[in-house]
Amino acid sequence: MSFLNPAALWFALIVVPIIIFYLLKIRRKEVEISSTLLWRMALRDQQANAPWQKLKRNLLLLLQLIVLGMMVLAVARLAFPLASVASGSVVLLIDGSASMFATDESPDRFSSAVRIAGDLLRETGASASASAILVTHQPRVLFTGETDRNEALRILAEAEAGLGEGDWAAAFSLASGLVFDADQPEQTTYIILSDGGLQEKDLPPLPGETQYIPIGRDQDNLAVTALAARVLPGRDTAELFVRVTNYGNSERAARLSISKGNEAILNEQMRLLAGDSAQFVVENLPVEDAVFIARLSNIQADLPLDDLPIDDSAYAVLVPPSARRVLLVSPGNLFLERLLLLFPNLNASKTQPDETGDVHLGSESFDLFIFDGVLPADELPEGQLLLIHPPENDLVVVSGEIVSPTRSRTTDHPLAQFIDWTDVNVFKTKRLAVPPWFAPLVTAEETPLVLVGEQAGRRIAVVGFDLHASDLPLKVAFPILFATLFEFLAPHGIVADPNGARAFEPVPISPRTGTQTLSVTSPGGFTQLFENPGANTLFTRTDELGLYTVRASDGENFEEAFFAVNLFSENESDIAVREQIEVGRRSLTATGRDEVSNREVWGWLIGLALLFLLLEWLAYHRRLG
Amino acid sequence: MIFNETTLRKLNALSLIADRVRAGRLRGDRRSSKRGASIEFADFRNYVPGDDLRRLDWNIYARLDKPFIKLFEDEEDLAVYVLLDGSSSMDWGEADENKFTYGRRLAAALGSIALGSGDALTFTMLTAGLAPAGFGPSRGSHQTLRFLKHLEALKPDGETALNETLFNFTLTNRRPGLVLLVSDLLDPSGYQPGLTQLLSRGNQVVLVHLLSPDELDPTLSGDLKLVDKEFSTSQEVSLDPVILQAYRRQVSAWLDEIRSFCRSRDVSYVHTSTSVAWDQFILSQLRREGIVK
Numbered sequence: 001m002s003f004l005n006p007a008a009l010w011f012a013l014i015v016v017p018i019i020i021f022y023l024l025k026i027r028r029k030e031v032e033i034s035s036t037l038l039w040r041m042a043l044r045d046q047q048a049n050a051p052w053q054k055l056k057r058n059l060l061l062l063l064q065l066i067v068l069g070m071m072v073l074a075v076a077r078l079a080f081p082l083a084s085v086a087s088g089s090v091v092l093l094i095d096g097s098a099s100m101f102a103t104d105e106s107p108d109r110f111s112s113a114v115r116i117a118g119d120l121l122r123e124t125g126a127s128a129s130a131s132a133i134l135v136t137h138q139p140r141v142l143f144t145g146e147t148d149r150n151e152a153l154r155i156l157a158e159a160e161a162g163l164g165e166g167d168w169a170a171a172f173s174l175a176s177g178l179v180f181d182a183d184q185p186e187q188t189t190y191i192i193l194s195d196g197g198l199q200e201k202d203l204p205p206l207p208g209e210t211q212y213i214p215i216g217r218d219q220d221n222l223a224v225t226a227l228a229a230r231v232l233p234g235r236d237t238a239e240l241f242v243r244v245t246n247y248g249n250s251e252r253a254a255r256l257s258i259s260k261g262n263e264a265i266l267n268e269q270m271r272l273l274a275g276d277s278a279q280f281v282v283e284n285l286p287v288e289d290a291v292f293i294a295r296l297s298n299i300q301a302d303l304p305l306d307d308l309p310i311d312d313s314a315y316a317v318l319v320p321p322s323a324r325r326v327l328l329v330s331p332g333n334l335f336l337e338r339l340l341l342l343f344p345n346l347n348a349s350k351t352q353p354d355e356t357g358d359v360h361l362g363s364e365s366f367d368l369f370i371f372d373g374v375l376p377a378d379e380l381p382e383g384q385l386l387l388i389h390p391p392e393n394d395l396v397v398v399s400g401e402i403v404s405p406t407r408s409r410t411t412d413h414p415l416a417q418f419i420d421w422t423d424v425n426v427f428k429t430k431r432l433a434v435p436p437w438f439a440p441l442v443t444a445e446e447t448p449l450v451l452v453g454e455q456a457g458r459r460i461a462v463v464g465f466d467l468h469a470s471d472l473p474l475k476v477a478f479p480i481l482f483a484t485l486f487e488f489l490a491p492h493g494i495v496a497d498p499n500g501a502r503a504f505e506p507v508p509i510s511p512r513t514g515t516q517t518l519s520v521t522s523p524g525g526f527t528q529l530f531e532n533p534g535a536n537t538l539f540t541r542t543d544e545l546g547l548y549t550v551r552a553s554d555g556e557n558f559e560e561a562f563f564a565v566n567l568f569s570e571n572e573s574d575i576a577v578r579e580q581i582e583v584g585r586r587s588l589t590a591t592g593r594d595e596v597s598n599r600e601v602w603g604w605l606i607g608l609a610l611l612f613l614l615l616e617w618l619a620y621h622r623r624l625g
Numbered sequence: 626m627i628f629n630e631t632t633l634r635k636l637n638a639l640s641l642i643a644d645r646v647r648a649g650r651l652r653g654d655r656r657s658s659k660r661g662a663s664i665e666f667a668d669f670r671n672y673v674p675g676d677d678l679r680r681l682d683w684n685i686y687a688r689l690d691k692p693f694i695k696l697f698e699d700e701e702d703l704a705v706y707v708l709l710d711g712s713s714s715m716d717w718g719e720a721d722e723n724k725f726t727y728g729r730r731l732a733a734a735l736g737s738i739a740l741g742s743g744d745a746l747t748f749t750m751l752t753a754g755l756a757p758a759g760f761g762p763s764r765g766s767h768q769t770l771r772f773l774k775h776l777e778a779l780k781p782d783g784e785t786a787l788n789e790t791l792f793n794f795t796l797t798n799r800r801p802g803l804v805l806l807v808s809d810l811l812d813p814s815g816y817q818p819g820l821t822q823l824l825s826r827g828n829q830v831v832l833v834h835l836l837s838p839d840e841l842d843p844t845l846s847g848d849l850k851l852v853d854k855e856f857s858t859s860q861e862v863s864l865d866p867v868i869l870q871a872y873r874r875q876v877s878a879w880l881d882e883i884r885s886f887c888r889s890r891d892v893s894y895v896h897t898s899t900s901v902a903w904d905q906f907i908l909s910q911l912r913r914e915g916i917v918k
Contacts, residue, residue, distance in 0.1 A: 028850040028861055034717035034724070034840060035811035036853040036860040042875035043862060058863060
């Protein structure tokens, strides 16, 4: 029991004037009787404490003191440390990250969190508005300002955790916006239901009281934390790297089995100390398309390995490298030449225009042509094109030059997402008119600077300025921009990085030119179909862990590729329940389930006070009667 | 009328029992403990010279040849004093439960019994500054109607000074007799000296103690200022069950005290509530107590 406004207890001193008034002003009804002799005799013993005798067993006074007591307690905001929340609004932040799949709670942590959230909602006052945010990779407001408990519970029951990491910064940002009474944000209580695996270090403070209810008991977990297949540079063999980590707090034995397709290539028993990792390298693997699966299991096959099964297996895809032939046509660009050497999968050749400036390409075919400030006089060659500082041509309308284009910046095109253009300066650029099939990656106020597009089955990128007329080659954006352009123009495979995806991360798929249908099938059997996919199709439904199958068809030929989505998150695999979390540079200590909050009972107190007031009124009139 | 003919006939069949009163002066219907010249034979004794020859039993003399004198029980009248408390405190209670009305009926009944028995009845209403002897002494049942009319005209008033009025009573009524005192005894100065004074004059005393039901078990509640009807004094009290319980305990102790005092002084004590039918009280309770027969 506690008082949220203890200063109001001073109001209890009102009891003094009430008693004084009673002592001084007891209104007595005059009644004639035959003789007061017997009354005086009866009261003789009581006369010694006559003043208090007036108060003793005085029902009206007693009732009035009870009413006063109730009201003082109500104003002092008497509260009980029940498993309930304050009378103001409550915002629940429910961890829906992968670690919440841990089975140390029954049936798992997320279900337990939802159950506790439901209990909390049931225990809040009927007038308290409740909001809930499901903290997954993309936090989602489940309900906001809900006063209908049944509706809130129904929505809660339908919530599902995700296999990714929770974006707590975004969740906190959402939660801060859920303060309904901006003047009294302290009326809002934020309750974080989580195992404490908050990835972010510098979470902002929330505007109201914040509490943390830890979910989970154990930390028994072994995880495959890395699985990668690669072709060794300069050799014709591949190797597989796997790492296993024991996140538990005791030594564990486990069996690691690795298979290539259906062929077992490793079966190893191991013991791992608490917090230790073991690494294995499987060498001399043939360089060929292959899918590797690593699985951890209990030595006793019929028992579960640990509390978090989702990270007990991992997938890796091996794709043999294929060198792409690139021809750089340039009067001389040291930056580009050096850059091309950095990409091992690019087999670059170089040619220069002749003395008159004409370009002669010969009959050799290339996957990608890079024209730096020049273009062939006759038709453009077959193949993908990268035009840098182009002269006038049929593809892009070039109309004059602009000196010092202003406010150059990247667009929201997916290919531009990793390019940091903030400190890049361009001195002079061509003014480009953008055809509808082009999309800018970098643009200025006056003209786009970098364009990508696809026309008649050919992928084209245009850089409007001479690299020497900018400081781009000196910036970090330079290799990233061109790596992006090379991957767009001459992709390594359908899936550029088949081992880099994690749950809920979009996977860029680059179907070959002319692809008519593209389908992606998840490990669970869900298939998403793309008709006439673009050059850079994003598959975003990576909500399952495992091996995804990509099938592309141009109507005649059929191509299949794979990519793996693994957990590979130390933050999620380390399922130890944190005793405290850092929020707003303040440590939030785990609050016991029974100490969640104070339930204010002022409503009941006022109700009781009114009831006692009614009784007092009845007693008064009965006495008068 | 205080009571009807039927009740009066029932009362006339009764007589007061007074076995501890000194002899009276007039021959009455009451049997004396002294042998005398009444017509009821009591015993024989040997003749001695000087005896009245009219009382010689000639039949025995003829049979036994010895002279015996017949002895007759001597019958005498009894002085009966009916004293009714006439203070304001007696004017309490509604209708038939009014203490004064009830006491007046008792006085009328007891007085009628006395007159019907040939006793010398004296009735006095006790009030402070007593104008003594409201009625009597009178003898004979033909006085009954006058007696009842006298009672009907009475009204309670003023303060009681029980001890003082009883003392004055004994000064003006020197002949010992049966004193029937009807009072509520609600006198701050007490009752003991007055009763003792009556006893010291050779009277046999019967105390009929009257209280109304609400005096025995009050139904009051709340914060009250109780005003004494008789003395106009007041007493503030906040009534609750505890206080009421204390009052009941006090009444019970007070009655016990009176009963104990009366027992120790050979005073016949009869307590009744005005809720009891007055004629039943006379015909049943006083008979049971041996005050009437």
